[in-house]
Amino acid sequence: MSVREMQPANTGSVPVVFRQPTKEDGARIWRLIESCRSLDDNSLYCNLLQCDHFSETCMLAERGDALLGWVSGYRLPAEPETLFVWQVAVAPQARGQGIGRRLLQKLLDAPVCDDVVRLKTTITADNDASWALFTSVADRLEASLDREPYFERHSHFDGHHATEHLVTIERSAVESAAA
DSSP, X not given: OOEEEOOOGGGOSOOXXXXXXXXXXXXXXXXXXXXXXXXXXXXXXXXXXXXXXXXXXXXXXXXXXXEEEEEEEEEETTEEEEEEEEEEEEOGGGTTSSHHHHHHHHHHHSGGGTTOOEEEEEEETTOHHHHHHHHHHHHHTTOEEEEEEEEOTTTTSTTSXXXXXXXXXXXXXXXXHHO
């Protein structure tokens, strides 16, 4: 089922629709990710699997026929109360409209995330847009944001990719118990 939100007045009257993907969305999502220079490319097959096998923990945003954004994630098998966010992609023409933050919020509000108490992702040090997005999410949730090197340039990427920092957003045990 789709959740609709009206856009600010300057973007027209066509609503942004947030919904879980279907496998028919895979190729569109693959092209969107390709258009986002800071994101690592995955195979089209990978995106099809995300849309099919992990659709409950993914969300897309579209206005009419235009795909504006995508978030992919999954529940960590060893930590089922943790949502790991794999990628957040926002189309170049939709940036600055809060699409990434709204995608994450819609996903966290989905029934599949009812018992999620923590969000994790990885971000390279130079990805200012992702740092701003996840800092904003932590602020809105009144949660802490911790970071530590995780997949390291030389140990894990054989020098071919910048170190990915593990970002964890979580309310403290006292705050969670009071909520």
